[in-house]
Amino acid sequence: MDEFSFIDSIKQKTYKQSSIIKGIGDDAAVFRQQTQDIVIAKDMFVEGVHFTNNTMEPYHIGYRALAANLSDLAAMGANPAFYLVAIAIPKKWSTVDLDSIYQGMKDLAKDYQMDLIGGDTVSGEELTISITVIGYVDKAKAWYRETSEDNDIVFVTGTLGDSQAGFHIINNPGQYDQGEDFLIKRHRMPTPRIHFARELEPISRVSLNDISDGIASEANEIAEASNVCLHLYDSDIPISEHLRQFPLSLQTKWKYYGGEDFELMGTVPEKDWHLIEKAAEKTKTKLSKIGFVSSESKFQGQVILHYNNDKIERLVKNGYNHLRR
Amino acid sequence: MDEFSFIDSIKQKTYKQSSIIKGIGDDAAVFRQQTQDIVIAKDMFVEGVHFTNNTMEPYHIGYRALAANLSDLAAMGANPAFYLVAIAIPKKWSTVDLDSIYQGMKDLAKDYQMDLIGGDTVSGEELTISITVIGYVDKAKAWYRETSEDNDIVFVTGTLGDSQAGFHIINNPGQYDQGEDFLIKRHRMPTPRIHFARELEPISRVSLNDISDGIASEANEIAEASNVCLHLYDSDIPISEHLRQFPLSLQTKWKYYGGEDFELMGTVPEKDWHLIEKAAEKTKTKLSKIGFVSSESKFQGQVILHYNNDKIERLVKNGYNHLRR
Incomplete structure (x- = not known):
């Protein structure tokens, strides 16, 4: 041809x-x-x-x-x-x-x-x-990373780490017996969250990022662009039941740094949280509240991860970064 | 980095x-x-x-x-x-x-x-x-290939074949002593004819194509899209003095099929020819009248090349075509 x-x-x-x-x-x-x-x-x-x-x-x-x-x-x-x-x-x-x-x-x-x-x-x-x-x-309704403010709620759609788990299964065939089709589909045919995002239009302010490089990277981008601190609760980061069959180290790696899940994460004013919930319900999108925003100068531009045992640590960008040389 | x-x-x-x-x-x-x-x-x-x-x-x-x-x-x-x-x-x-x-x-x-x-x-x-x-x-002032009509004048900017000549010189260094810098620059740093094209706005109708694949290919695209015949005069196709140092076979090959000169060719109603001339003068662009358009059904969608000796032949698309397999 x-x-x-x-x-x-x-x-x-x-x-x-x-x-x-x-x-x-x-x-x-x-x-x-x-x-x-x-x-x-x-x-x-x-x-x-x-x-x-x-x-x-x-x-x-x-x-x-x-x-x-x-x-x-x-x-x-x-x-x-x-x-x-x-x-x-x-x-x-x-x-x-x-x-x-x-x-x-x-x-x-x-x-x-x-x-x-x-x-x-x-x-x-x-x-x-x-x-x-x-x-x-x-007009003037595009959502930017730099609009996050003190006391905002941090949310994410869907589950994280599935795409990398699917990739792992493709490369290690026959070793995992659970949710193979689901995870591989999440890698090969991810669903961009267009329908959910379109329902956010009535909201006055949303800071929004898609998860292409892993939530660690995307959360840091919002924190840096908005000059705020994003606090995330480790136990609230949503993962699928199928991800739990993998060693904890892989689960952690994939959900924070795996990327390519193409879910959306963002922050909204507390008063508008019900509108986000409404958008999720209307579009049948899984929605999780995973943290909050603070403007304390000590942690400005950073992401702080909170564990169940009250331990906290800084979560740094560590997603895909293609230009490494 | x-x-x-x-x-x-x-x-x-x-x-x-x-x-x-x-x-x-x-x-x-x-x-x-x-x-x-x-x-x-x-x-x-x-x-x-x-x-x-x-x-x-x-x-x-x-x-x-x-x-x-x-x-x-x-x-x-x-x-x-x-x-x-x-x-x-x-x-x-x-x-x-x-x-x-x-x-x-x-x-x-x-x-x-x-x-x-x-x-x-x-x-x-x-x-x-x-x-x-x-x-x-x-609004509605973009120029399309399909608007060429009977009796239009066919024109082209600049000179053709220079880019391929420049490419040839780069690959055969020291063999040519004339216009080396000019031809190599035409290959490496071609000038898109934006300024000239912008001056055409007052004209009612222009059928326009840029010469990326060679004038043989571009002229055929206009002829096909407009269902007309483009008649070109071989002796009127503009070439630079520097192109004349090459064997005639190369001159012919480069001016018709060489491409990548990024000149503009097109057709305009005869009554608007003076406006094209004005645009060329204002933007200091070399302009050549190279033929005319006919709507005779016999040659519809074709390009006919006229030689000085009254011989005519069909000029077919033969420019770059990257998908050959």
Whole structure:
């Protein structure tokens, strides 16, 4: 297949978003948005770094790459609208594989009425995907990390550590007999928390982050950006029943530093806690209160972890950090 | 350097675009555009495919990657506003190299008051850059390929084939004594024709394409999208004096199929030709009339090349086509 036939094959016949003016088929795409703010995020995934042939089918590679980007939109409170895909493909990948990658993205995009409006296809030695997502949010209603305040409640959606547990199971087949499908699905086909985040719009203030690098890293980002201290209760960090079959050291590692669960964590004023609960109930999202915010200068920009035995310790960023050299 | 320090190092202290609401530093960027249409394009460049250490300094890799994307905005008539950069970096590349890549982009971005508002940095085996550019255009004033009509004049900016000649000189050092710097610069630091394209706004209709894959390919795209025939005069295709030192076979190959000159070609109604001339004069852009459009059904969707000896032949797409397999 040449590039032109391939572009024809991925080109949508119709577009779902009413704001689209020109989709795939010219030098660039064109859209119009006069009433809402525009939110844009861009990620990159590389074979051998973010996934391998052994841990992911082509379909999952596409699905997960888009899910990770949508998670960024969720963390801003935005409604997804468009995506663009640039992909470098090694010759060893077949056209069928390539179609599967795009099918994985399309199936997830469909859940949110997103349109594929552009991108690029080139050859390369290792499969590399870069996705750009665009979403809309009501004017001045994007949620930022720097808005956390004294006495806020800290919350998180879903359960943490599952994605890394799924990854571990894929790499150690036949050793674990519980929740295999659940955990592997959490790794390969994570659910970006778009629906939950969209229900937060009535709230006056939410500080929000998605958990791509582990909650230790994300909590620190909020603490630093807001110049506050996030206090977390170790025993309140939600984990799935299936995670409990692993040694405690792995549970701890994965729930704090594992990342890639694409859950949302954030802080809200106490008075708005019931609205967060309402959003969780309406979207059938598991919600946990895991701590509180303080503005004491001693711990500014830090995350303090509280254990049941009253011991406390500082929780530092230690998630994924790809640029280590 | 870790990822967090690196992001700090590329983060702009201030933003030039008034439409920016949130730049780098959260899960996504946010901007607001209530009066104009939004144009978005995304490309990808891979080491060993689009460039090598031998043909490009890191600075040029960055400069050229952004120039190619800006050329897409020019082809839509859009004014550049923002860019996002996702980059996969092999460990062998130093932090100095990485800085140079970004400096190349920054220097070009500065010419158009563009802001860097997001992206991603990951590790990989081969340097891969994906850039997303966003620009603005007055409502319903983006230029499309499908609007070409009978009797339009076909035009092109600049000279063609220079980029490939520059590439050839880099790979065959010391063999050519004329215009070396000019041709190499045309390869490494092409000028996207933004200023020229912006001056076309008063015109009622322009069909526009940027020359990334060679004029043979771009002319066919306009002919196909508009269901017309583009007639080009071989002797009117503009080439630089420096290109004439090469064998005629190379001149022909490079000017028609070489690509990456990032000039603009298009068609306009005869009555508006003087406005195109005015735009070229105002922006000091070389402009050439190279043919005309006909709607005769026999040649619909085709490009016909006319030679001085009255011979004609069909010019087919034969530019770069990365997905060949």
